Amino acid sequence: MAKEAAARIKINKLLEDAGWRFFADEHGPANIQLEPQVNISKQELDEFGENFEKTSKGYIDFLLLNEKGFPLLVLEAKSEDKNPLVGKEQARRYARDQNCRFVILSNGNLHYFWDLERGNPYIITTFPTPDSVTGYQKVSSDPVVLVNEGIETDYIVLTQHPRYSSDAGWKNEEERSRYIQENKLRFLRPYQLQAIRALQQAVKNGKDRFLFEMATGTGKTLTAAAVIKLFLKTGNVQRVLFLVDRLELEDQANKHFKAYLSNDYKSVIYKENRDDWRRAEIVVSTVQSLLVNNKYQNLFSPMDFDLVISDEAHRSIGGNARAVFDYFIGYKLGLTATPRDYLKKYDGSKNRSKDPRELERRLMLDTYRTFGCENSQPTYRYSLLDGVRDGFLINPTVIDARTEVTTELLSQEGFIVSFTDVTGEDIEETFRQREFEKRFFSPSTNMLFCKTFLDNALRDPVSSEIGKSIIFAVSQHHAAKLTQILNEIADRMYPCKYQSDFAVQVTSQIPDAQQFTINFTNNNLLGSGNFLETYKTSKARVCVTVGMMTTGYDCPDILNLGLFRPIFSPTDFIQIKGRGTRRHDFREQLFDDELKEKILNPEKITFMLFDFFANCEYFEEKYDYDKVIKLPRGKSGKGGEGPRPGPEEIETYEHLGTDILATVREEPVGPEGMRIDRMFFEQFEDTVRENDFIVQSVEEGKWDQVIDYVNKEVFDKPEEYYNLDKLRKAAAIDRRLTLREILEKIFGLIPRFKSKDELLEEEFSKFIADYKPEEVNAIPAMKHFFKAYVTSDQIRHIINNKHYNELYTNPVFSARDLKAVPLKYREIIPEYIKDYVSLNQFAA
Structure with missing residues (x-):
């Protein structure tokens, strides 16, 4: 009975929050009617019996009315332990009796909206307002x-230019191509x-x-x-x-x-x-x-x-x-x-x-x-x-180029540097690919990357200069260094042709960086036509970026892409590779008809993908590389040739402090700790809100960039000693928060931190919405199993290994609890959780 009363309270609040009224007020007359003809006072509603579903006159539904008092929507309510969908057919009959098109099915926690004219019920997270239902009703969905x-192919063109087929430019086949281009028609x-x-x-x-x-x-x-x-x-x-x-x-x-x-x-x-x-x-x-x-x-x-x-x-x-x-x-x-x-x-x-x-x-x-x-x-x-x-896209020519340094960074052993410090103590450090340009710096490796790139880059088929290129760096600092190196090499390759504008850093810290990306596409970045006056192509030939030009950036005349960093996201890899797959005819940029006829290979048929960190191999395991370049060994601090040098002699290894964590001050938290923690969190909030780079990156949704910046530039500094563990303690929540959640809370993207149980309820609701179990009586048992499996390593071990006897003495989830779960869901729930639920967020 308590579950029925709880559902009633939740449904009442959801209705009121959405602007529905049980009683007339300054906003208008009551537009909620309890059926069948159950007339009660406000006091009686507040004190309504525990079993709100049943009265002496039958089952109570909510009938929601429009502004004229006519039936608009039927709300079929069920108790918390019942699936709302069990009332589906009952609600359908009642809605038809009342000439209603819309139905809401709810148990207070899980809600479905159903347009009887459109198909199946589907989950909603809040109730619609009266005005929105009335507006939606005007859509005569068919x-x-x-x-x-x-x-047909001209479906968009008929909106762009409805009478295009009668124009002379279209009818004349010789002029048709130019006509389409001039009118920007999209077939x-x-x-x-x-x-x-x-x-x-x-x-x-x-x-x-x-x-x-x-x-x-x-x-x-x-x-x-x-x-x-x-x-x-x-x-x-x-x-x-x-x-x-x-x-x-x-x-x-x-x-x-x-x-x-x-x-x-x-x-x-x-x-x-x-x-x-x-x-x-x-x-x-x-x-x-x-x-x-x-x-x-x-x-x-x-x-x-x-x-x-x-x-x-x-x-x-x-x-x-x-x-x-x-x-x-x-x-x-x-x-x-x-x-x-x-x-x-x-x-x-x-x-x-x-x-x-x-x-x-x-x-x-x-x-x-x-x-x-x-x-x-x-x-x-x-x-x-x-x-x-089908001839619409092109594949890359992959250049798998690995230096000795990057080969060792990629190996299981990693890159090992041994030397003697100033105190005479022998030191050994190991670095891996993730630490390149973060804790491991190698100027000679970066120089080798840039030289290899420029020596092998595709040339523009019209002007023979380096083809337009995008290079993806590890960080903004790395991008700045690569840009400088590329400009220095270009100055030697093409004397007097560039004034430190061959390569341009395009990252969020650079003013007008977004406009730079547009200008690069439009072939006027820092000028145009540097080699041929009649050829419109960007003077700047290389954009060095981190993440700005990955998703949705359209520049069809790109000929070279450089992966100067390890990539761990399949999405990023596919998006970056996609920057070069568009076809292009370079004659479109040339305004010299005589020269057009002399261009031997005017169409883009491939592009170079320079991969210095085995990214293709990482994602595709066995890739049929078109070209493999073995690079010479750079001057590194590793090898068996004589004694290892001291730190001042290692030209390609610059180590930035490894003992940062040793300086973190840990203070015991007493009874007054909650206030101190809150102040600590508020100070961190002020720090990030005052940082223009963080604010802009959050607004642009560049979370990888934000989190990387906070970890490197904000955490573990001697002024405040912010770190994730302290922030988690300050938040005082019963689960493990992520840095992204903390930042989302600070910037108002989430109203508050959800508790462990709130998240569990949400995840279970998603599961119920997907599987819609018919065994509604077993839903509480399934929920208990779901929560136990998510939150307990011990329960997961028992279930995964089928050690069910151990449940007889388990205080969290017993053998009796398992028996209450329908047999098929004992398999379905663990598999679902493995696929869809991140367990890390539920750790304390």
Whole structure:
């Protein structure tokens, strides 16, 4: 009975928070009616009996009314220990009796919204407002019209230029190519048509969630624009939210939508149109801006957007960002360039907590689950190999170049440096690839990287200068050093042609860095046409970056990519490689018709991918390299030739302090410790909020960059001695917080730290939503099993090894508890947790 009363209290509050009224007030008349004809006073409602589901007159439903007092929505309530879906058919009958289109099914913790005209119930995280339901009702959703809508190659062009087919420039085949280019007409490619038609088929099959897995360079935004037009034109949605995970992609997407669809639909960036975004059919936003202070809940109703598209889906719905995506009711489309198959050789059963691919694996699994992909098959897939086969994309020529130093850094033993310190004590240090340019500095290795890159880089087919290139460095400091080295070498290679503008550092600490990326694409970075006046190409030839030019950056005339750092994220690797896969005809930049005819190889048919840290081997294990370069041994401090030098003689090894942790002051916490801890946390909060680099990086969603910066530049400094352990203690939460969570709290991206049990409840709710168990009476037992398995190493060991006898004496989870769990879920729950739940966050 207590569970029924608890559910009633929660449902009442959810209704009131969403603006529904049990009683008339200054906002209007009551719009909640208890059925069947149960009339009670406010006092009686507050004191209502424990069994709120049943009265002498039958079962109580909530009937929600519109502004005119007519039935609008049926809310079927169940007690906390029951799956809300058990009331589905009862609610359907009642809704039809009341002529209602909408149903909410809730047990106070788990809620489903159901549009009886559109398909199946699906989970919502909060209740919709009265106005949003009324607005949503105006959408006369008709999937049949959407499914039958004809989609041809000119679907976007008919919005850009409706009468194009009657223009003389189109009719004349000799002029047609120039006509298309001058009017910037975008015709859909065959595979883009296939993607849209696959979505139509999915809708026909009753689906409302879709995932397009399309390689970088295949035009995901154009495909998304066609999908948006399809839904808007057929009247199946009123407004679309397009989510990105970086600021630069926000502006880029909005420009594309304006270029493709502005004649029929208005597109805006939310943060630039906070007061009038409702005038637009397409709203573009970063996930981060909607997360700040739960803005998505405070400013929007779940029904404000009936189609939500997530660009780079596995990133923009990861972690807390998924809450934004799940909040809105309607169709959902995910776009990703990262195939789950990319990890097919990864054995997730080994070294789960240590392997850097584990996070990516979880993100990809969660992405496929979020978009309802059965058997991990996306709605439509078009891979890099497909693009290469069809002639739309190109493969790289990989240069696997390893110095002696990097070879040893990559080895299991690592790079070992031995020397005698100033006190006469023998010292031995071991470094590995992760520490390159962080704790291990090698000027000669960086010089060797740059020289090898320039000696082997593809040349521009028109001007014969070094082809446009992007180099990815370890850090901003590393980028600055590489830029300096490249400019010095270029000065010797091309005397008087460059004035320290051959290479440019493009990182977030550089003023106007974002504009630099745009200028590089537009071929006017620090000038244009340095070798040929009639040839428009950027004077600056190399952009040295860390992470700014990885995702969504479009520069088709890139000829060289340099991986001057180890990469541990499959997503980053695929995105970086994708910067070079677009085809290009260099004659488009040449304004000399006579010279055009003399260019022997004007089309880009490959690009160089310089890999100095065996990244290709790391991800692909066996790669058929087109070219392998064995580099000469640099001057290192390792080898058997005579005695090892002292630290002042090691030219390629610069060691920056290894004893930082020895200086951390540990102070016992007494009764007054809570206040001290709070002050400590507040001081850290002030420190990061005052740091412009951290603030900007958080706004841009560059979390890898933020966390790396805080670890290196903020933690363990002699002034404050901030570190993660102390911050965790100061937060006083019953689980292990991540640095990202702490920073998200500081910048208002999450309202508070969730307790261990709150997180467990959320994870279990996701599990229930996925499996929808029919054994509703066993849900409490399943929850107990789920929580025990997640939080207890001992329980996991017992279950995984089938040592069930040990449960008879276990105080946390007994044999009796296990027997209460349905047999099939004793297997399903552990496997689900292994795939989808990160155990680290639940550690104390």
